[in-house]
Amino acid sequence: MRDTLLALAHFPKDKLDKVDTEAFLIAAKKCRGWVLTMTTAANSGHPGGSMSSMEMYLVTYAVSNLRRERVEETDRDYVVISHGHTAPAAYSALAYLGFFDPLELLGNFRRTGSPFQGHVERSVPGIDWGSGNLGQGLAAGVGYALAQKKRRGEGHVFVLMGDGEQTKGQVSEARRIAAKEGLDNVTALVDFNHIQISGFVEDVMPVQYKRLWEIDGWQVYECDGHDPSDIYSALKEAYEDDGPSVVFCNTVMGKGVSFMEGIPDYHGKALNKEQYLRAMEELGEDPSILEEALRARRGPLPEGRRVSVSAPPIQTGHPFTYSRETKTDNRSAFGKALANIGELNYKEGSSSTPILVFDCDLASSVKVDEFADKCPEWFVETGIQEHATATVSGAASCGGVIALWADFGVFGLTEVYNQQRLNDINKTNLKLFLTHVGLDVGEDGMTHQCIDYCGLLRNLFGWKLTVPIDPNQTDRITRWALSEAGNICVAMGRSKVPILTREGEDTPFYGENYVFRYGAIDLIRDGRHASVFAMGHMVYRAVQARELLEKHGLSLRVYGVSCPLSIDEKAIEEAAELGPIFTFEDHHAGTGLGREIVSKVQSLGLHCRVKPLGVWRYGDSGPFDEVFEAMGLSSKALAECVLKELEK
Numbered sequence: 001m002r003d004t005l006l007a008l009a010h011f012p013k014d015k016l017d018k019v020d021t022e023a024f025l026i027a028a029k030k031c032r033g034w035v036l037t038m039t040t041a042a043n044s045g046h047p048g049g050s051m052s053s054m055e056m057y058l059v060t061y062a063v064s065n066l067r068r069e070r071v072e073e074t075d076r077d078y079v080v081i082s083h084g085h086t087a088p089a090a091y092s093a094l095a096y097l098g099f100f101d102p103l104e105l106l107g108n109f110r111r112t113g114s115p116f117q118g119h120v121e122r123s124v125p126g127i128d129w130g131s132g133n134l135g136q137g138l139a140a141g142v143g144y145a146l147a148q149k150k151r152r153g154e155g156h157v158f159v160l161m162g163d164g165e166q167t168k169g170q171v172s173e174a175r176r177i178a179a180k181e182g183l184d185n186v187t188a189l190v191d192f193n194h195i196q197i198s199g200f201v202e203d204v205m206p207v208q209y210k211r212l213w214e215i216d217g218w219q220v221y222e223c224d225g226h227d228p229s230d231i232y233s234a235l236k237e238a239y240e241d242d243g244p245s246v247v248f249c250n251t252v253m254g255k256g257v258s259f260m261e262g263i264p265d266y267h268g269k270a271l272n273k274e275q276y277l278r279a280m281e282e283l284g285e286d287p288s289i290l291e292e293a294l295r296a297r298r299g300p301l302p303e304g305r306r307v308s309v310s311a312p313p314i315q316t317g318h319p320f321t322y323s324r325e326t327k328t329d330n331r332s333a334f335g336k337a338l339a340n341i342g343e344l345n346y347k348e349g350s351s352s353t354p355i356l357v358f359d360c361d362l363a364s365s366v367k368v369d370e371f372a373d374k375c376p377e378w379f380v381e382t383g384i385q386e387h388a389t390a391t392v393s394g395a396a397s398c399g400g401v402i403a404l405w406a407d408f409g410v411f412g413l414t415e416v417y418n419q420q421r422l423n424d425i426n427k428t429n430l431k432l433f434l435t436h437v438g439l440d441v442g443e444d445g446m447t448h449q450c451i452d453y454c455g456l457l458r459n460l461f462g463w464k465l466t467v468p469i470d471p472n473q474t475d476r477i478t479r480w481a482l483s484e485a486g487n488i489c490v491a492m493g494r495s496k497v498p499i500l501t502r503e504g505e506d507t508p509f510y511g512e513n514y515v516f517r518y519g520a521i522d523l524i525r526d527g528r529h530a531s532v533f534a535m536g537h538m539v540y541r542a543v544q545a546r547e548l549l550e551k552h553g554l555s556l557r558v559y560g561v562s563c564p565l566s567i568d569e570k571a572i573e574e575a576a577e578l579g580p581i582f583t584f585e586d587h588h589a590g591t592g593l594g595r596e597i598v599s600k601v602q603s604l605g606l607h608c609r610v611k612p613l614g615v616w617r618y619g620d621s622g623p624f625d626e627v628f629e630a631m632g633l634s635s636k637a638l639a640e641c642v643l644k645e646l647e648k
Contacts, residue, residue, distance in 0.1 A: 024059065025228065100125060147403075159186065225249030317341055332367055367435070438615075464488045469500060518566060521567065545636070
């Protein structure tokens with residue numbers, strides 16, 4: 001039976017014959033039994049929606065060319081699951097199609113340490129996107145489809161969704177992006193069982209489901225979600241369509257078990273032993289498999305798929321070096337480096353790895369406009385739709401392209417924190433360039449002053465954060481980030497920043513011979529009485545404070561920190577031997593560099609005073625120098641603080 005289903009990749013038949021249909025129905029019955037077995041063994045899970053989605057999963061995986069041996073390939077079809085709580089159905093379909101041993105699944109669903117988590121995760125072979133937060137899967141599917149298009153690949157992306165999540169704004173954003181980009185290689189399927197946790201979807205939040213998709217430019221199809229032949233025919237028509245398409249699959253919650261059908265309680269409620277026996281009898285499945293599952297649950301844990309992250313090869317070019325006389329800002333240095341890298345690779349044509357740059361209506365402000373001019377096919381304008389863009393760009397980075405999203409700090413991170421969290425969980429390869437961070441935004445006021453990005457990214461286990469010190473370092477960090485694997489955030493202010501030079505020289509500190517190394521702390525100026533660790537563009541203010549202190553016969557050591565979440569302990573130990581330590585940052589001192597230095601001093605058992613200087617309230621609206629002064633973060637304020645501390 002399995003081979004019958006596996007022979008259906010890319011719709012070799014106009015319609016299913018009786019043998020094909022019967023094979024699907026037998027598979028669906030078997031898989032429904034597995035759904036009930038694993039959720040009962042785990043005493044938790046979502047059986048109702050899993051049973052309504054079962055035929056959708058089986059037909060979708062069968063008609064895609066995703067097979068166990070192709071999981072690690074890039075140019076293939078992708079299956080993205082948005083209603084991740086139906087993991088029992090997805091896992092069962094994959095087990096039936098040979099991706100892993102069914103008993104391995106049944107005995108380890110929702111078991112601590114198992115790859116078979118309660119919501120779908122990429123640790124399971126065949127799962128292309130980990131989800132649980134409803135409404136994000138379509139954007140992930142659009143990201144994969146966009147990557148395939150830009151790579152000139154032939155892969156098709158299928159996105160399975162629930163009906164309750166159709167009300168979410170991110171779904172609408174993703175639809176519009178797909179339509180604008182002409183993605184005829186993405187097909188969504190909606191499990192339209194009319195039930196969500198709180199009751200019937202029409203009562204919880206009524207919307208015009210199909211009309212919304214039509215308005216956003218999608219072709220809409222409909223089928224019987226429990227008739228494999230009908231699903232196959234609808235999917236085939238959608239697959240061959242010349243634009244993005246959606247198939248509404250009319251289904252029944254808890255399909256196959258009479259006392260579960262149409263009952264909202266079974267959205268997230270596992271059966272007890274008595275109910276399980278009744279249900280398996282109705283399905284005609286052997287209930288003794290539950291005992292096998294329970295025995296397996298006490299056995300060794302299975303190993304899941306290890307998702308690897310690598311950096312696609314690109315040319316990063318040669319860094320630009322700005323002289324002391326240059327007046328520019330870090331974001332402009334980023335934009336110039338990005339355009340240079342883009343042009344080098346774009347001219348190579350189809351042989352080069354696409355570098356997709358995403359923008360949310362801020363191209364000239366975040367300095368990606370030059371890239372857009374030089375590499376038009378790689379520039380993706382998504383409008384003011386940050387939530388979908390965060391997910392689209394993240395998923396695209398898993399599809400064989402380099403994905404970069406540039407936005408203001410409050411939009412690209414603060415507003416979409418959960419999307420960036422899921423990017424972290426999914427081990428994406430996103431390059432997030434944030435501009436207009438900190439009080440440096442000045443006149444825009446407190447709503448636009450992103451002062452918490454260090455704290456937010458510290459909460460995520462896989463992200464790297466860099467805060468460039470001047471335009472020269474910005475250029476080099478940009479080239480490093482684009483050639484490095486993993487999620488990387490580069491945070492920059494808005495204002496012009498002086499070119500940092502070596503003491504007593506005109507030579508740029510971050511000049512021709514400088515190579516950026518993540519986690520390194522740079523000794524900008526040596527000193528004898530105290531040390532300051534300054535983050536990003538605050539370094540030049542710290543140098544100015546040092547000059548003020550020299551008039552009092554005091555010598556301040558200045559360290560430049562561009563990687564606040566990865567601190568070189570040796571530098572802290574050296575500073576502690578010298579005397580008091582100050583931290584200086586355009587950020588919430590309780591969650592930024594100050595917090596990091598204090599924590600390191602404590603963990604290393606060092607004995608010295610630490611004085612964090614940073615943002616302690618929401619900022620004012622005014623010229624940035626005045627805003628810094630009002631917050632006690634001017635060069636003069638730092639010098640006075642050091643002087644006062646040394647007088648104790």
